[in-house]
Every structure is written in structure tokens, then in C-alpha cells.
Amino acid sequence: MSGAILILSGPSGAGKSTLIHKAEPLIGDYYFSISTTTRKPREGEIEGVDYHFVTKEYFEQEIKEGEFLEYAKVHDNYYGTSLRPVKRALAEDKLVLFDIDVQGHRLAKERFGDIITSVFITPPSYSELKRRLLDRSLDNDEVIQKRLDNALKEIEAISEYDFVIINDDLDRATKEFVYIANSARLKLSKEELSEFVNRWRSS
Amino acid sequence: MSGAILILSGPSGAGKSTLIHKAEPLIGDYYFSISTTTRKPREGEIEGVDYHFVTKEYFEQEIKEGEFLEYAKVHDNYYGTSLRPVKRALAEDKLVLFDIDVQGHRLAKERFGDIITSVFITPPSYSELKRRLLDRSLDNDEVIQKRLDNALKEIEAISEYDFVIINDDLDRATKEFVYIANSARLKLSKEELSEFVNRWRSS
Numbered sequence: 411m412s413g414a415i416l417i418l419s420g421p422s423g424a425g426k427s428t429l430i431h432k433a434e435p436l437i438g439d440y441y442f443s444i445s446t447t448t449r450k451p452r453e454g455e456i457e458g459v460d461y462h463f464v465t466k467e468y469f470e471q472e473i474k475e476g477e478f479l480e481y482a483k484v485h486d487n488y489y490g491t492s493l494r495p496v497k498r499a500l501a502e503d504k505l506v507l508f509d510i511d512v513q514g515h516r517l518a519k520e521r522f523g524d525i526i527t528s529v530f531i532t533p534p535s536y537s538e539l540k541r542r543l544l545d546r547s548l549d550n551d552e553v554i555q556k557r558l559d560n561a562l563k564e565i566e567a568i569s570e571y572d573f574v575i576i577n578d579d580l581d582r583a584t585k586e587f588v589y590i591a592n593s594a595r596l597k598l599s600k601e602e603l604s605e606f607v608n609r610w611r612s613s
Numbered sequence: 614m615s616g617a618i619l620i621l622s623g624p625s626g627a628g629k630s631t632l633i634h635k636a637e638p639l640i641g642d643y644y645f646s647i648s649t650t651t652r653k654p655r656e657g658e659i660e661g662v663d664y665h666f667v668t669k670e671y672f673e674q675e676i677k678e679g680e681f682l683e684y685a686k687v688h689d690n691y692y693g694t695s696l697r698p699v700k701r702a703l704a705e706d707k708l709v710l711f712d713i714d715v716q717g718h719r720l721a722k723e724r725f726g727d728i729i730t731s732v733f734i735t736p737p738s739y740s741e742l743k744r745r746l747l748d749r750s751l752d753n754d755e756v757i758q759k760r761l762d763n764a765l766k767e768i769e770a771i772s773e774y775d776f777v778i779i780n781d782d783l784d785r786a787t788k789e790f791v792y793i794a795n796s797a798r799l800k801l802s803k804e805e806l807s808e809f810v811n812r813w814r815s816s
Contacts, residue, residue, distance in 0.1 A: 532813070534813075535812070535813055535816040536814055536816065537816060562814065565810055565813060565814070566810070568806055568809075568810055569803060569806050569807070572800075573796070573799050573800070573801075574799075574801060574809070575799075576809075586796075586799055589792055589795040589796040589799065590796050590799065592792040593776070593789075593792040593793050593795075596776050596777075596778075596789055596792065596793065597775075597776070598777060600772055603771055603772050603777065604772070606771075606777070607768055607769065607771055609738070610735070610737075610738050610739055610768060611739055611765065611768070612739075613738040613739065613740060
């Protein structure tokens with residue numbers, strides 16, 4: 411047995427973190443994949459919670475060794491999704507949760523095809539997303555507009571996902587997330603399946 | 614919204630009926646697809662529970678109208694999976710359960726692709742399957758051998774299924790089945806998704 415992967419995508423403002431937090435006691439042991447960065451921790455940021463903070467040399471070495479699912483350089487700092495902790499968690503038979511965008515989902519599917527389940531989480535409508543982004547007043551107008559434009563683009567890829575959760579009722583959405591996460595955990599890789607069939611026939 | 618389909622395959626002796634029966638109170642409203650036949654009901658068989666019993670004329674008319682997912686003629690009697698009650702149950706937003714073989718699964722995938730989840734249910738090993746078939750002494754040796762040969766063939770198709778349930782511990786298997794059935798219900802068709810996206814953008 412080995413682990414499986416659950417990909418979560420959807421616009422900022424869809425309520426992904428709240429959903430995971432609420433579902434947490436009901437989905438068993440999991441590892442939440444966090445990004446790795448070379449930028450310095452900000453006030454209050456914690457290693458292993460907010461980011462994995464590493465040196466530039468380490469990051470570039472990992473790129474060379476193909477240990478990033480994806481990475482980008484922003485203002486002279488690297489940000490990326492490191493595969494090392496993911497592979498470790500999978501080997502420990504954990505469910506790995508990824509909060510990544512449409513492009514990251516595509517890369518993950520190429521890399522881990524059989525053991526991936528994916529879910530797109532979205533507010534019920536564009537206007538509701540806009541309302542939420544304005545209400546939480548975390549971002550300035552320019553950033554909000556960018557998030558909205560991005561959401562309009564990302565929702566076009568919704569049919570690439572196994573499931574869609576419309577987050578208009580947190581209790582219902584949490585229930586759905588729990589079902590999806592617990593079934594996601596049951597996914598077997600092609601290798602596990604062919605081992606199972608061999609064992610099955612000969613025992 | 615419309616319903617979704619959960620396909621169950623696996624050898625006779627895998628414990629499918631017991632599993633469904635145990636999971637029943639936990640998976641919500643569903644319709645279990647039963648076969649249609651032109652043979653006469655046997656002592657104790659009930660219309661709508663064991664089979665849909667119909668006339669030969671009706672069956673042949675339904676074949677002409679493309680209303681069978683699959684059918685076969687055995688000893689001058691027809692047996693088949695009628696699509697009419699399935700479509701009705703889907704329109705009522707139900708989860709439709711099918712207990713069909715590997716070939717039936719392939720046909721169902723062609724016909725209902727997006728809204729299908731499939732699970733292969735199996736005893737933990739070939740020898741355990743043999744033991745169960747002998748223990749229940751429902752079949753003669755020839756039939757048992759045929760079931761075993763068939764199981765060896767069908768298990769080769771296991772990787773075509775979304776999930777595998779190894780039925781060696783009924784409580785664990787039931788739990789897994791409940792997760793799978795409840796997430797299966799959340800599948801949306803391509804049409805539902807594209808309608809949702811259109812509504813999402815404009816509201």
C-alpha cells in the first residue's frame with residue numbers, strides 16, 4: 411500500500427482553507443503540501459507551516475535533480491512545490507493534499523496520474539466571489555481585479571477535475587469534501603494493482 | 614442536477630450483495646438496476662425485485678429502439694439491462710447501482726462516461742474465492758469451476774476500474790463502499806458542468 415493525492419484548486423475566496431479545517435477531524439491522516447521558498451520568513455511565519463524556507467543554493471540543486479513539480483522566480487526569490495516531502499508522505503501511506511492552480515493540477519496529473527483525485531472548489535457565482543474578496547478587505551482593488559480575472563480563466567478548466575464543490579453552504583460542502591477525501595485515499599497505482607493481481611492469482 | 618452511476622463488478626462470491634445491504638442506510642437514495650428477462654418467473658421470484666419480467670414482443674421492440682445497454686439470448690429467453698428505468702432514476706437525481714461484468718462496465722462507460730464511478734469488489738485471493746464458492750454449496754462443481762475461470766479472466770481488467778474493494782473485512786469494506794458511493798453521487802456530466810460555468814460567469 412502507498413498513499414494517494416487529492417488536488418484542490420479554485421479561486422482565492424472559495425473557502426478552501428475553512429473547508430479543510432472543518433473536514434480535518436473526519437478525513438484521517440494527511441499531509442498538506444506547502445510551498446518551498448528562498449525568501450526570508452516574514453514576522454510570524456513558521457517553517458513547515460507557512461513555507462519551507464531554504465537557501466538559494468539548495469533550491470537550485472533541487473531544481474537540477476528534478477525535485478520540483480513546478481517553480482517560479484519572483485523578484486529574485488524562488489517559490490516552488492517540492493516533491494521530496496510529497497514522496498515521503500506517500501511512502502508513509504498518507505493522503506497528500508495540494509492546493510494548486512489549474513496548471514499545477516495538469517503537471518501533477520502527468521507525474522502521479524493514477525493516484526490523483528482532483529476537486530475544484532468555487533463560490534456559487536462570480537458576483538459572490540467578488541463580494542467575498544471585497545468583504546475580507548485583504549487585498550487592494552488591483553489585486554482583487556487580478557483575482558477575479560484569474561477566476562474567470564480558471565473556471566474554464568473545471569471539466570478537467572474529478573469533482574466540483576460549490577461552496578455556498580459550508581456544512582454541505584464539508585460533507586462532500588469528506589466523502590471525496592476518504593474515497594481519494596482508496597486510489598491504487600497501476601503498480602499496486604498489478605502486484606495485487608499477481609498475488610491474488612497465486613494465493 | 615441529475616443523478617450518477619456506480620458500477621459494481623467482481624466475481625460471484627465477492628460478497629457484493631452483503632456489502633450493498635450493509636451500506637444501504639448510509640448511502641442515501643439509490644436505484645439498483647435489475648435485469649429484464651422474457652423467461653417466466655420461478656417460484657418465489659418477484660417482479661421488480663429479482664427481474665423485470667416482460668414479453669418477448671416487448672423485449673424485441675426495446676432492442677429495436679436501442680433501449681438495452683446489453684442483452685443476450687439464452688435457451689430461447691432474452692436477458693438484458695434495460696436503459697429505460699436507469700434514465701428515469703437519473704432524471705430523479707438518484708444514484709444508480711449496476712451489478713455488471715467487465716464487458717457491461719465497458720459498455721456503460723461508452724454510454725454514460727462522465728457520470729460513472731466504478732468499483733471492482735473481490736475476495737482477498739483466488740483460494741479464498743474458491744473456499745467461499747465451495748462453502749455456500751449453491752453450485753455444482755462444473756459451475757464453480759466456470760465461476761473460478763471467469764474470475765481469473767475478469768480480474769485482469771481490474772485497472773479499468775476507479776476503485777478496488779478487497780472484501781476480507783466486512784466492516785472496512787462497507788466503510789470504503791460508503792465513501793465511494795457518496796462521492797460517486799457528486800459526479801457531474803459535461804453538460805451540467807458547462808451549464809454551471811455559464812451561470813457562474815453571468816451571475
